[in-house]
Amino acid sequence: MFWRAFVVWGRRAERGDMKELQFWYEFASPYSYISMMRIGDIAEQVGVEVHYQPFLLGPIFKDFGWELSPFITYPEKGRYFFRDIQREAAAYGLPLTMPAEFPQRGLLAARTALVGMEEGWGVAFSQAVYVRQFSEGLSIxxxxxxxxxxxxxxxxxxxxxxxxxxxxxxxxxxxxITDQAKALGIIGAPSFIAREELFWGNDRLERAFQYALGY
Amino acid sequence: MFWRAFVVWGRRAERGDMKELQFWYEFASPYSYISMMRIGDIAEQVGVEVHYQPFLLGPIFKDFGWELSPFITYPEKGRYFFRDIQREAAAYGLPLTMPAEFPQRGLLAARTALVGMEEGWGVAFSQAVYVRQFSEGLSIxxxxxxxxxxxxxxxxxxxxxxxxxxxxxxxxxxxxITDQAKALGIIGAPSFIAREELFWGNDRLERAFQYALGY
Structure with a gap:
């Protein structure tokens, strides 16, 4: 029901102006990996322009008093999320191999992605980082x-x-950029902003596109 | 895509045995309200039997070191979630009026629901508690x-x-029951258990049904 409506809305939007969606992602985040692998196809299908924005989640978690990933701070949550990530990746037909070290430091990847954004190869680089990390399970x-x-x-x-x-x-x-993420109220990754409205989580990607399209 | 596949799967399951899904809910939880209002129709449509299980989230949050709701402990999260709850309720066509006091103590409601489960009116009572609290915004x-x-x-x-x-x-x-929730690895509400697999969040309800149906 939801998905069907979404496709119809997408088609309708093609008649209007180009709409925009901001995609905020953290390299260490496996749910950001899933969104990164999905967002391009959907954007093309419904005619929305995506602004790719790598950022760091660490400073935001620090403000919450979490020195580590919540997956580590709360082991029960970690156990649940590892299972959920496997199921979600499978549901979207994506390979998933969790890296031996998790979460990894995404600092250099984020900095390099910013260089790439200036030079036009930032999105391809970001996808390659996620594939290496979560498809192949390697260090980044x-x-x-x-x-x-x-x-x-x-x-x-x-x-x-x-x-x-x-x-x-x-x-x-x-x-x-990370300060800007805080100012926008971003509390996790992936996050999406459409018409100044904040959406958090891969499972809100369709909602964010709908909102970007004006629905 | 997802929803369409889901409907087809549901039809297929009608030929098989009756499948089961556990629905663990906390009365103070607005996402549990959304699931409570959705779950009956889906269960009927796809032929899955739902076991309704009220429980308390407070003792689980206490184990995380949270004395209060995470909506209160982390104000940035609270701000995001209030907006997300409004959007989700609207997307499912449900009225939403947040009660002046939030989160409310759901202790007496949970105890009364257990009496109701023994006597056959527990589900109707649980729905009425949620309607009073989140449709009408009144105290429970x-x-x-x-x-x-x-x-x-x-x-x-x-x-x-x-x-x-x-x-x-x-x-x-x-x-x-709340000890049992901990033992099952439950970390939030609503939670669903299908074939010993744990799912958390209203946005995992369809996934949980699919899993219950064997997919």
Missing amino acids: SGEEDIGFILESMEMGEVGGILARAQSDEIKGKLFK | SGEEDIGFILESMEMGEVGGILARAQSDEIKGKLFK
């Missing part, structure tokens, strides 16, 4: 991991990209 | 509130029911 926290991803994307000047990712300018930019 | 925490609900259900012997709800036997029963 080290410089060698990010370097490997950039090389497999056939980016030249990998050393130069990594240096820029670690520059004060990019560090400051990520800091500012 | 006091003896006069529960008494009013029982009277409007045209139950005789309201005093006798309330006395039984406060008996050591029913108190002990609710205590035991």
Whole structure:
């Protein structure tokens, strides 16, 4: 019922103006992985432009008094969510291999993604980071991991990209973006913003698109 | 896509044996209200038997170190969830009026519901508690509130029911049920259990039904 209505709404929107949706994602977040793998197809289908925005969830969790991921702080929640993530990935037909270290530090990935956003390869890079981490279960926290991803994307000047990712300018930019996330009331990832309305969680992706389309 | 597959699966299951789904709900929980209003129709449509199980979330949150609702402990989360609850209720066509006091104490409601489950009016009573609390925005925490609900259900012997709800036997029963919830790994409400698999949240209701049906 919900999905059917959604498809009809999408078609209707094609007659109107281009609508926008902000997609806020944290690299360590497996639900962000699921949304990253889904959002492009839906956006194309319903004619909504997605603004991809990597950010850091750590500083927001710190404000809650959580020094670690809630999956770790609350082991009962962790047990539930690992099972839920498996089921959700399966339901969307996505491979899932949880990395040995979880959650991983997504700091360098986020900084590199910001460089990529400036240069036009940020979305492809972000997808590659998620595939490496949650499809293949590999590390994404080290410089060698990010370097490997950039090389497999056939980016030249990998050393130069990594240096820029670690520059004060990019560090400051990520800091500012994460402050902006706090100001927007973001409490988790993935988050979506449509017409100034905040939606949290992969299971709110369709709702966010509907809202972006004006329904 | 998801919903369409779900309806087909439901039809298929009609040929098989009666499947079961446990529905664990906490009276103070607005998402439990939404599930309570949805679950009966879906269960009938797909041929799954629902076991209604009121319980207390407070002792589980206490184990997390939360003395209050997470909506209160984390004001940013509270702000988000109040908005999300409004949107979800609207999406399912349910009226929503948040009660002035939130969250309310659902202790007496839960105890009374257990009496009702023994006597065959527990589900109707539970629905009436949710309607009073979240459709009408009224109090459900006091003896006069529960008494009013029982009277409007045209139950005789309201005093006798309330006395039984406060008996050591029913108190002990609710205590035991809440321990059982912990043992099952329940971390929030509403929760659903299908074939020993735990699902949390109104947005997992369809998934839980699918799993109950064997998919």
